[in-house]
Amino acid sequence: MQHGKYRFIVGFLVIPLAIYAIFVISPFVQAIYYSFTDWTGLSSDMKMVGFDNYARLFKDSVFWAAVGNSVTLLLLLPVVTLSLGLFFAFMLNVGGRRRKKAVIGGVRGSGTYKILYFFPQVLSIPIVALLFQFAYNPESGALNAFFQAIGLDSVQPDWLGDPQIALWCIMGAMIWANVGFYVVLFSAGMSSIPKDFYEAALLDGANRFNTFFRITLPLLWDTVQTGWIYMGILALDVSAFAFVQIMSVGPGGPDYSTEVLPLYVYQKTFRDGQAGYATSIGVSLLIVTLIFSAIVMRLGRRERLEF
């Protein structure tokens, strides 16, 4: 039944590919085209300027600050978020003490924790960002009030106002907002791992540490990898933009310490009327993203365990 196979496949793919080309590929091509112009975004009058925009990028210190911060987010955010998500999910599903009959189970009260962890997911990003902004308020915020209450009167950081820690503060809020989703995602993944694997391991005397690294993580690898890419994109894109835009001083400050690429694109387009230059920043964001996904896919390639 080999014959006509390709025609069959092509027949099915024509429409989706056409849609993909119109709505995904063509905006790319357009954006790349605009990145070679001096388009202002406020008038349809523009001319080609060749590689001028890209030459400017190399000299633009704010751009490099943004690249640095975006890459920091890209490297740290997925690691921390996914590790926390994995840890919590493991404790909720597998990590508990053995009880009667059940082979494996979560820690006491795991149902409640699950709801608690997932709770941030029902809040929209701006609300989370605002909540944290209030908590970080150095004058009347919860964090400094807490330090005062436990007698640490001298420790009163400016949080978002201090260039040394501002990015970490924002990252904290992003992790808080996202970790719940991965707890649920990984919980679902863990529940599809056959119980007998754990049973066998426990009979052999494996402890929690071993069960996690020998059974749970390898069998969950596909899910982790998906989460990794997803989280990485979040760190580069919409989520980073929204959190930085709402929370940070400036926004993007203090002193560009929290400037990220998508925010810089936005500022150049909507504040400075330099849409052409902004598209060239966008193209460089695209390149960073592609490199990231290529690396993740390459690193993540390993034998799939069938069960």
Place this chain on the structure above:
Amino acid sequence: MGSTSDFSRRALIKRAAALGIVTVPAMSALSACASSGGDGGEKAEKGQKSAKNPLAVNESAALDVVIFDGGFGDKYAKDAQAEYVAAFPKTKGKVKLASTQKIQSTLQPRFNGGNPPDLVDNSGAEQMDFGTLVSKNQLADLTPLLDAPSIDDPNKKVRDTLRPGVVEMGQFGGKETWIMYYAYTVYGVWYSKTNLQKVADAEYPKTWDEMLAVCEKAKKKGVAGWTYPGKYPYYLPFSLYPFIAKIGGAEVLRKIDNLEPNAWKDPAVKAAFDAYYELYKKGYVLKGSPGLDHLQSQKAWAEGKALFIPNGSWVENESAKQIEKNPDFQLSVGAPSSLSSSDKMPFGTIWASGGEPYIVPREAKNAPGGMEMLRIMLSKKSSQNFIKQVSSLTSLNGGTEGLKLPPGLDSAQQALRTAGQNIVNPRLQDWYVALQKEKIGVGALGEMMAGRMTPDEAITKIQKYADETREDSSVKKYKR
């Protein structure tokens, strides 16, 4: 598909999907606003010019107005719209007034497509860049409006009824006036007379030594002298720039606006920076100010945690709720204190300038209608309506007779009278937005007031930023 072939279906889908996820958000945001070109249809025909209709508005043509819905709301514009319909009854139902906070994202596609509204209040965080609009020839010259007779006195041109400096602010080096600033803002050091009396038993300090003494007294009572929105440190210039002008003369600010080399190295700048830095060093600034936004710092100030705040006259409307809690607040604005007796300008020198910039797009279908609406808004009746609603002055000179002004606005009026000719109007904040707000504000002034940078370091850094802007060919330059 009975057999397994070399390419794995799953791998293909996965890769395609991953690529899609990766790239769509990155790029689609950009191309969503890609220019579409095309023409926006016919312009409305001119109407009959008459004494009642000096701009020759087509009496039955539609009018399309977009208002920034910010601190001033949109009610004053709706009231003016009603006046417009009353003047041209045939336009009933054809006058469209939209209000939004997202000026740029709403209007950018329309400007790109050559189909903009007839009148726009281009204000707020999403303000469209004026330099770009002017250089791309997107705005109509408002000279016909300025030369038309005013509504209240047909013998006077609109131009002659405006506050000094308003027309010049709307120009960009040439003869044409592109922008009509409707509101009139007084910037300075805002304080509560009552609090000042209660905490430091003092009047507004006229000299810097007095200022330091007042702050010292306040500190002993656990009240900070100053606070400012550290998240938006470009509020500091509202009192700092006139302070510089007062010390070294208005010429210093003109050089700064013109991006002249070493403009920031002027000794007046250093003196002013040193004075403000001293506030920080002596602990007179409310703790945590570097992390507060404008509302948070205004709240702390209105609650009496700090005496002074650099701000503009909109603060009365914006902080109204907190000020109301203390009915005896007596909001006032003070001009920068004198640093020494050798200051070049007298006490009272203050920053005042137009706000709420209105524009009529060149491609507007009914440009005369847009200008006529502005002419109505600049009448005494509409002006007073605005003052009453949002407690801010308008660009119409006077017009406050017979009105009971709220305390802050009243003190702003007085400050203007005291200042007389000594009103400065630094243009950095409308000419070079990124330089003013982000680089000078967040990058240097904020750092200095947070104690992470000395005045000398701040000046060096700002001078470097100014030099970069001067050499950046993508930024249009202006001179005054």
